Amino acid sequence: MPNKSFSAANLELKDMVDIDFTVNSVRRVLRVPCNYTLLDIIRYELKLTGAKEGCGMGECGACTVIMDGALAPACLVLATTLSGRDIWTIEGIKEKEDAKPIIDAFIARTATQCGFCTPGMVVASYHLLTKYESPTDEQILEGLSGNLCRCTGYVKIVEAVKEAAKELNTLKKEGRDA
Amino acid sequence: MLTKKQNLYSVVGKKVNRVDALEKIDGSARYVDDLAFEDMLFAKMVCSAIPSGRIKKIDKSRALKLKGVAAVLTAADITGLNKIGCVVDDQPLLADKIVRFAGEPIAIVAAETREAAEEAAGLVDIEYEPLEAVLNVDDSFCEKVKVHPKGNTVCHYKVRKGGDIDEAFSKSFKVYEKTFTINYQEHLYLETQGCLALVENEGITVHGSFQCPFYVQGAVATAVGLPLSKVRVIQSVVGGGFGGKEDVPSEYAAKAALLAFVLKRPVKLILDRAQDLMVSSKRHPMKMEYKVGVTKKGKINALKVRALADSGAYTTLSTVVLFRTSVHFGGPYVIPNVCGDVIGLYTNRVPCGAYRGFGTPQVIYAMESMINIICNDMGFDPFEFRKNNALKKGALSINSHKIKESCGLIETIDKARKESDYDKRKKEFDRWNADESKRTLKGLGVSSIFYGMNLGAKGWFFDKAGSHIQICRDGSVTLCVGNVEMGQGAKTVLAQIAAEALGCQVGDINFTNVDTNIVPDSGPTVASRTTVMSGNALLDAANKLRKKLMNAAVEVLKLKVNQIMAKHGKFYNIKDSHQFVTFADLAKKCYFDNVSLSDMGYYVSPKVEYDMQNGQGEPYYVYSYATAVSEVEVDKKTGEVHVNKMTCAHDVGRVINPMLASAQIEGGVAQGVGYAIMENMVSEKGHIKTLGLSTYVIPTTRDFAEVKSVFVEDKSKDGPYGAKGLGEPSLMPVVASVVNAISNAAGCQFDHVPVLPERVWEALNEKKMRDDESEVR
Structure with missing residues (x-):
């Protein structure tokens, strides 16, 4: 409903694009205006509003999603390039077993204030911790450098990521031992 | 080392997790751009392309011809008053005849889609007669060119203490002189300015990202021409303010409200980052x-x-x-x-x-x-x-x-x-x-x-705060305050203050969303004042309620008031913590004894005298x-x-x-x-x-x-x-x-x-x- 698409008002059929892709493990077949970005699609067509628009130019990271295993600013990904892609948003990631320690650590370390950057920050943290089991400070700072936060000074966020890494490793060890 | 008194506090001074953490972390918190209404239009501002000049002509025709455009409003279309000045009446809601800065809003467009609104804004043709612009404080001070007819001085504060200053310097061992300059600073809240206005119950309801919902209420009422009671402002989750959402959101809310009022349709106005950087206020250079x-x-x-x-x-x-x-x-x-x-x-x-x-x-x-x-x-x-x-x-x-x-x-x-x-x-x-x-x-x-x-001293006359606390019969508590959560942690800190005073647990506390129809006008959420102002207003209400709970506890425990201690959801015997009654049971008892567990609090900042x-x-x-x-x-x-x-x-x-x-x-x-x-x-x-x-x-x-x-x-x-x-x-x-x-x-x-x-x-x-x-x- 938000940003009711061009389809109703302005656009001809030739201006629409058909896409067939996966979002949070659900296959989606959609016809959307060809100038839509991935962010428009997830927010306005799929009503997944966890990803935010902070700049619309790929500069702030508030719309970060995981696309085919890599971080991507959803606001820069055009609809026409989406078919066959595998997308994960905060709404899908938060349900994953290995995301729980991250969410818990963000709560326990008060790693959120206004919260506008937070879903993107959690997605980037999740991606980081799938890449590195025990990231170094340098890897954490690099891994989150595409996500701007104006409230926290990043201190509590970095603490939370470290704590989550520790917890994930404990869980993995327990899993192996069991 | 903790003093004896500090030890007595159960939640104040303690590390308590943010009460709003999870919804922000998992992306379920609703910011204004996450809201939508049936039949909603999208608005875009048309801003001045020059820093100073006369508006000779505004031609809306090309914009109105674009498919999906519902309206283009200018100063002439304002149903109430064309003024937005929060302290001094020198600013129009939409520039009328004169523009005074590059980016000053001149018109506002509403269309079926955000893209159409953006395109239409570019099609509003404005003809200017440029005037000489004043671009730094030195030029402004000498007043060769006046920005406003009354002159260029906005205000002049003097501080004079002690004797003659030159004589004082003559007695100094050493005297140092230097001139410093400092540039703007932009708030850069991650969430840009935004609001959503709609017509409801013959009035206007505005949702949005605000520090001062009661300022917004005033601005909307003035612009649309309605009594304050017909304007309802409902707070969305705020993606950062830092002062940038103090008075400034009133400007956008009034514009969106005007469109909604004229078109009788919901209107959403979210600034894109470039426009936000261009038109919103900054820290003074x-x-x-x-x-x-x-x-x-x-x-x-x-x-x-x-x-x-x-x-x-x-x-x-x-x-x-x-x-x-x-x-x-x-x-x-x-x-x-x-x-x-x-x-x-x-x-x-x-x-x-x-x-x-x-x-x-x-x-x-x-x-x-x-x-x-x-x-x-x-x-x-x-x-x-x-x-x-x-x-x-x-x-x-x-x-x-x-x-x-x-x-x-x-x-x-x-x-x-x-x-x-x-x-x-x-x-x-x-x-x-x-x-x-x-x-x-x-x-x-x-x-x-x-x-x-x-x-x-400059703002004492609106330095007040109110609160309302309702203890439900199951022992859960609803707090109502007029200051907003914008990321600073107000809700958590205020919940701790209320929990401490009532003797309940932080987890028992819920907040009524800030809504000008419901919460007391508590002035602005600025000046680092929320903990003190809303905190004291909550204490005022909580102390009244605690007395009632204590009376009930005296009856149940058969003890005197000074023998009972309340914390963590229990009222118990100071000498024997096994003898207690729960907060929930006391709430239930009061309910069936017909004792009201709902009360108001109010607090006024200490009066100050200043010359x-x-x-x-x-x-x-x-x-x-x-x-x-x-x-x-x-x-x-x-x-x-x-x-x-x-x-x-x-x-x-x-x-x-x-x-x-x-x-x-x-x-x-x-x-x-x-x-x-x-x-x-x-x-x-x-x-x-x-x-x-x-x-x-x-x-x-x-x-x-x-x-x-x-x-x-x-x-x-x-x-x-x-x-x-x-x-x-x-x-x-x-x-x-x-x-x-x-x-x-x-x-x-x-x-x-x-x-x-x-x-x-x-x-x-x-x-x-x-x-x-x-x-x-």
């Missing part, structure tokens, strides 16, 4: 001329200040912001002779207004730089010098305010020195800097601040204090600066939640570091050029600084549990201490902020040339 006289023993005996602030094209909040400047330009020091002039000036640039610190970080930077110069020149220790001049109980501020209580400044200075390991680091850095093979130079910088609590003519009296009832120490590293080859560590010692009275308090400080540090060394708003001929995040650069994790926060808890008698405010003080000392650290590393005092790498590089080269020359001699 200032030119500050300082003259400081010092005695041989290192006492400041005279201070003369002339600060010219660029207020931009309209007053907005300048008169209140610059009032604060006039209280804080001398820092937290005892100075017997003061002559200060703080002058706000109109220019044809974007209006400046509220930003965390409210007109103080600029002058703190200047004053603390002067102290750095003095200490370096006369060989004083930077901590001892500050202590030697520091405000303490019984001393007079530059406004002759006699400090009566809650003044932990000296303790913050001592703690900052100790906790930063200053003396050891200083020796290490001196050794490091002497080694020419090192690529970097390291420096330490100090800064102390004070900050007047609440709205003070505006000479700037003497009590500008604020009490102050927070802080001292910060920065460690910086400067690249000798590139001039780049990295802030490695900040140690911040804050006296904020009682700390309600140490985890949230340190989180506030860390955030303030990052914003201050950005302001000091990288955030550079470039304005050319009245046009802002840095309209994106790759040109207006804020700190990322790559600029990460370690932050050590320590607290001095000199309780304030008027604060809830002795608390004072922290939101703004967290940022205030940062710029000055960082610039002092860079200056100490580079061997010259930087007179302009931000201190960009180019300038540092130049300074290092100049110093090298000087050093080489002196070697040749």
Whole structure:
């Protein structure tokens, strides 16, 4: 409903694009205006509003999603390039077993204030911790450098990521031992 | 060590998790752009392309022809009054005949899609007759060109203390003079300005991202032409404010409301980042001329200040912001002779207004730089010098305010020195800097601040807050307050205050969403006042309810009031914790005994007396204090600066939640570091050029600084549990201490902020040339 698409008002059929892709493990077949970005699609067509628009130019990271295993600013990904892609948003990631320690650590370390950057920050943290089991400070700072936060000074966020890494490793060890 | 009394508190002073953490972390929190209504239109502002001129013609025809465009409104279409000025009536909602800054809204478009609205905004043809623009404070001051017919002075605050200032300087052992300039700072809340207006019950309802919903209510009522009671403002989750969502959202809400009112359809107006950067208010750029006289023993005996602030094209909040400047330009020091002039000036640039610190970080930077110069020149220790001049109980501020209580400044200075390991680091850095093979130079910088609590003498008449508490019959509690959560942690801290007073658990507490139809008008969520104001209003209500709960507990436990203690959801026998009754059972009992467990609270900020003519009296009832120490590293080859560590010692009275308090400080540090060394708003001929995040650069994790926060808890008698405010003080000392650290590393005092790498590089080269020359001699 938000940003009711061009389809109703302005656009001809030739201006629409058909896409067939996966979002949070659900296959989606959609016809959307060809100038839509991935962010428009997830927010306005799929009503997944966890990803935010902070700049619309790929500069702030508030719309970060995981696309085919890599971080991507959803606001820069055009609809026409989406078919066959595998997308994960905060709404899908938060349900994953290995995301729980991250969410818990963000709560326990008060790693959120206004919260506008937070879903993107959690997605980037999740991606980081799938890449590195025990990231170094340098890897954490690099891994989150595409996500701007104006409230926290990043201190509590970095603490939370470290704590989550520790917890994930404990869980993995327990899993192996069991 | 904890005192006996502190031990008694069960949730105040404790690390409690944020009550709104999960919804923000998992993305389910609803910000205004996440809301939508059936049949909703999208709005876009049409802004002035020139900084100064007459509007000769507005042609809407091309825009209206575009498919999906519902309306293009201009000043002529306003159903109420075309005014938006929050303090002074000098600003139109939509420019009428004259434009005074590049970006000033002239028209507002509504269309079926955001894209159509954007396209239509570009098709509104405006013909201008350009006029000469006033683009800096010096030109504004000489008034060759007037921005407004009444002249260019927005306000002029004077502070006159002691005797003749020139005579005072003649008695100084040494006199130092320097002029400093400082650029804009942009709030850069991650969520841009936004609101959504719709017609409901013959009135207007506005949802949005606001710090001051009651300001928005007033602005909408004025613009549309409705009584206040027909305008309902409902708060969405706020993606950061920092002062930028104080008065400014009223402008956008009034425009969206006007469209909704005329078109009878919901209208959403979300600013894109470029437009937000162009039209929303900023921190005032200032030119500050300082003259400081010092005695041989290192006492400041005279201070003369002339600060010219660029207020931009309209007053907005300048008169209140610059009032604060006039209280804080001398820092937290005892100075017997003061002559200060703080002058706000109109220019044809974007209006400046509220930003965390409210007109103080600029002058703190200047004053603390002067102290750095003095200490370096006369060989004083930077901590001892500050202590030697520091405000303490019984001393007079530059406004002759006699400090009566809650003044932990000296303790913050001592703690900052100790906790930063200053003396050891200083020796290490001196050794490091002497080694020419090192690529970097390291420096330490100090800064102390004070900050007047609440709205003070200039805003006392709306410095009030209300509350409502309802205890449900199952023991869960609903709180209603008029100040908003914008990320600062207000909900958590207020829940802790209420839980402590009621004896319930934080988990039992829920908040009614801030809605002007429901919550009491509690003034603005600004001035670091929420903990004190809404906290006290909640205490007022909670104390009444606690009495009723206690009466019920007396009946159940068959004990006297003084034998019962309440905490963590239980009322129990002080001597035997096994004998208790739960909070929920007491609530149930009161319910069936027909005892009301719903009550109102109200709090008014302590009255202060102030003489505006000479700037003497009590500008604020009490102050927070802080001292910060920065460690910086400067690249000798590139001039780049990295802030490695900040140690911040804050006296904020009682700390309600140490985890949230340190989180506030860390955030303030990052914003201050950005302001000091990288955030550079470039304005050319009245046009802002840095309209994106790759040109207006804020700190990322790559600029990460370690932050050590320590607290001095000199309780304030008027604060809830002795608390004072922290939101703004967290940022205030940062710029000055960082610039002092860079200056100490580079061997010259930087007179302009931000201190960009180019300038540092130049300074290092100049110093090298000087050093080489002196070697040749």
